[in-house]
Amino acid sequence: AACSRKNRNAALHPLWQSPLTIPGGTRQSPINIQxxxxxxxxxxxxxxxxxxxxxxxxxxxxxxxxxxxxxxxxDRSIIVGGPLENQYRLKQxxxxxxxxxxxxxxxxxxxxxxxxxxxxxxxxxxxYPTFEEAVMEGNGLAxxxxxxxxxxxxxxxxxxxxxxxxxKHKDTVIxxxxxxxxxxxxxxxxxxxxxxxLTTPPLTxxxxxxxxxxxxxxxxxQLEAFRMLLFTSDxxxxxxxxxxxxxxxxxxxxxxxxxxx
Ligand SMILES: COc1ccc(/C(C)=C/C(=O)O)cc1
Ligand SMILES: [Zn+2]
Numbered sequence: 001a002a003c004s005r006k007n008r009n010a011a012l013h014p015l016w017q018s019p020l021t022i023p024g025g026t027r028q029s030p031i032n033i034q035x036x037x038x039x040x041x042x043x044x045x046x047x048x049x050x051x052x053x054x055x056x057x058x059x060x061x062x063x064x065x066x067x068x069x070x071x072x073x074x075d076r077s078i079i080v081g082g083p084l085e086n087q088y089r090l091k092q093x094x095x096x097x098x099x100x101x102x103x104x105x106x107x108x109x110x111x112x113x114x115x116x117x118x119x120x121x122x123x124x125x126x127x128y129p130t131f132e133e134a135v136m137e138g139n140g141l142a143x144x145x146x147x148x149x150x151x152x153x154x155x156x157x158x159x160x161x162x163x164x165x166x167x168k169h170k171d172t173v174i175x176x177x178x179x180x181x182x183x184x185x186x187x188x189x190x191x192x193x194x195x196x197x198l199t200t201p202p203l204t205x206x207x208x209x210x211x212x213x214x215x216x217x218x219x220x221x222q223l224e225a226f227r228m229l230l231f232t233s234d235x236x237x238x239x240x241x242x243x244x245x246x247x248x249x250x251x252x253x254x255x256x257x258x259x260x261x
Contacts, residue, residue, distance in 0.1 A: 029196035047082035088122035151217030156183030
């Protein structure tokens, strides 16, 4: 008799209709960073960041977040050092945030959520010819994560916030041709680093994560500006773009290293 195949649907994430867990995944992101379990690595170098503000191109609402995308055809905006063996080119940055200030970040520190998290996505253009190919390789990407906490207004972020109404709907783009993302980094050099993955499809295990220890401060109006964006296209029933973060993933056989004692 034909064997009956139990049709067990893997849990699907409401946002992307894609599996929450990657079969065979051993290095998925995000994770909780347990401060006392992180291991100080004295051989970690300082992270060197050099961005050329004129490589900024545009802001795009891709229906999941808003991406600020950069011209990555040359090595004008790069990071090097830290845990990285090569230099990596800046491709885009984006954020994850909640409907309210109690949650929104993807990573947590000692199980604490921040209201939002910035991801600066870089790729290994030394070893791979295109971003798309780097996305598929274990050392293909390096993402700097910066936590956002509620506090003083962030003047550098405000120029970005002022442009958001122009990309309210999914698949809208606005030219944004001068911006220096280093203004969004905390001055403290301390970071954690671990081997992980993308947190949206294709969820590939290609990311060296560099999570800054110190958050930056933004004010309530700036977080509210994120929350007035829409997941939906113009003309569709409006769905506010909020809670666009992936659930925490198991640490499995990984150690989080710290650049500080
Ligand atoms: C090739 O298609 C891609 C889609 C998304 C991404 C990223 C950078 C996802 C994430 O930020 O988690 C990369 C490639
Ligand atoms: Zn992200």
